[in-house]
Amino acid sequence: MGNADLRSLAVIADISFDELGGSVVAVDAHNWLYRYLTTTVKFTTEHKYTTDEGTEVANLIGVVQGLPKFFEHDLTPVFVFDGAVTDLKDDEVQKRREQRERYEAKLEDAREAGDATRVAKLESRTQRLTPTIVETTRELLALLDVPVVDAPAEGEGQAAYMARKGDVDYAGTEDYDALLFGAPLTLRQLTSKGDPELMDFEATLAKHDLTWEQLVDAAILMGTDFNEGISGIGPKTAVSALQEYGDLYAVLDARGEYIDHADRIRQLFLDPAVSDDYDFDTEITPDIGAARRYVTEEWEVDPEEVGRGFERIEESVVQTGLDRWN
DNA sequence: GCCGGTCT
DNA sequence: AGACCGGCA
Numbered sequence: 280m281g282n283a284d285l286r287s288l289a290v291i292a293d294i295s296f297d298e299l300g301g302s303v304v305a306v307d308a309h310n311w312l313y314r315y316l317t318t319t320v321k322f323t324t325e326h327k328y329t330t331d332e333g334t335e336v337a338n339l340i341g342v343v344q345g346l347p348k349f350f351e352h353d354l355t356p357v358f359v360f361d362g363a364v365t366d367l368k369d370d371e372v373q374k375r376r377e378q379r380e381r382y383e384a385k386l387e388d389a390r391e392a393g394d395a396t397r398v399a400k401l402e403s404r405t406q407r408l409t410p411t412i413v414e415t416t417r418e419l420l421a422l423l424d425v426p427v428v429d430a431p432a433e434g435e436g437q438a439a440y441m442a443r444k445g446d447v448d449y450a451g452t453e454d455y456d457a458l459l460f461g462a463p464l465t466l467r468q469l470t471s472k473g474d475p476e477l478m479d480f481e482a483t484l485a486k487h488d489l490t491w492e493q494l495v496d497a498a499i500l501m502g503t504d505f506n507e508g509i510s511g512i513g514p515k516t517a518v519s520a521l522q523e524y525g526d527l528y529a530v531l532d533a534r535g536e537y538i539d540h541a542d543r544i545r546q547l548f549l550d551p552a553v554s555d556d557y558d559f560d561t562e563i564t565p566d567i568g569a570a571r572r573y574v575t576e577e578w579e580v581d582p583e584e585v586g587r588g589f590e591r592i593e594e595s596v597v598q599t600g601l602d603r604w605n
Numbered sequence: 606g607c608c609g610g611t612c613t
Numbered sequence: 614a615g616a617c618c619g620g621c622a
Contacts, residue, residue: 317622453606454606
């Protein structure tokens with residue numbers, strides 16, 4: 280891991296939502312959903328998002344509460360869902376699973392001790408994007424007429440590709456990997472309070488006098504989701520090494536180091552599996568009645584939890600519709 | 606991912 | 614100064 284190292288290399292500026300009106304953003308669905316899922320679980324009583332059969336669909340509350348943020352700023356999201364997971368990620372997936380299992384054990388203890396605050400906190404850390412969560416999210420997005428794209432592999436790679444082609448204006452994710460996939464402009468903090476930040480790919484390369492390939496090589500030296508990285512190499516050392524030696528292999532040679540599958544990791548970022556088989560309409564006409572029934576009746580979510588969210592969606596989408604006729 | 610403390 | 618690490622989301 281250690282992706283946050285990329286932040287110190289990235290050129291990031293504040294941008295206001297006002298400047299984004301009318302644009303389209305390819306959102307990393309996994310990343311976005313996970314954020315709303317964990318905060319919903321943390322702040323909402325379990326029974327409000329659990330069916331009689333015991334299925335938890337906190338995602339439905341999260342999605343309804345998260346979408347208005349886009350519509351109220353006249354920003355159209357296109358949700359990009361992950362496809363196949365590469366075996367290169369096995370180690371990372373394993374680490375995350377072990378971490379989750381540790382939290383699950385602590386959660387048991389907290390439950391027995393009757394510590395409600397700690398239970399809520401740990402519950403939010405043990406969430407996973409289960410098949411049910413992904414499927415019900417997709418169904419809800421369909422009812423709300425929000426565009427969805429299926430990536431053949433990494434969603435980030437697909438989002439970056441769409442942005443490079445100019446089919447969308449921005450990629451949207453918290454993940455700095457977007458830079459490695461060559462997303463020209465990435466919006467971060469779309470899920471937080473306040474204005475987002477804008478990460479600029481070309482400006483990042485220019486700032487460090489690196490090519491795209493060299494930036495990817497620097498990241499591989501520091502460590503990515505797909506490899507450990509070389510101990511002792513952080514952002515500064517990685518960049519100066521690339522400038523001195525030119526590419527990853529020359530750097531590794533010079534230091535007497537070796538990285539497994541370096542060539543595959545490079546390709547994964549520079550030439551990811553992507554699809555041209557997508558088509559979306561940015562004019563959104565949600566069926567709010569059907570969406571509300573889906574959430575509150577079919578999945579038995581407490582109507583109180585989604586009432587305001589649906590209202591906000593209704594108001595902001597109607598508003599946008601009116602704007603078009605002006 | 607973010608932050609703050611600590612090691613080299 | 615730069616990298617690392619552990620706690621908390």
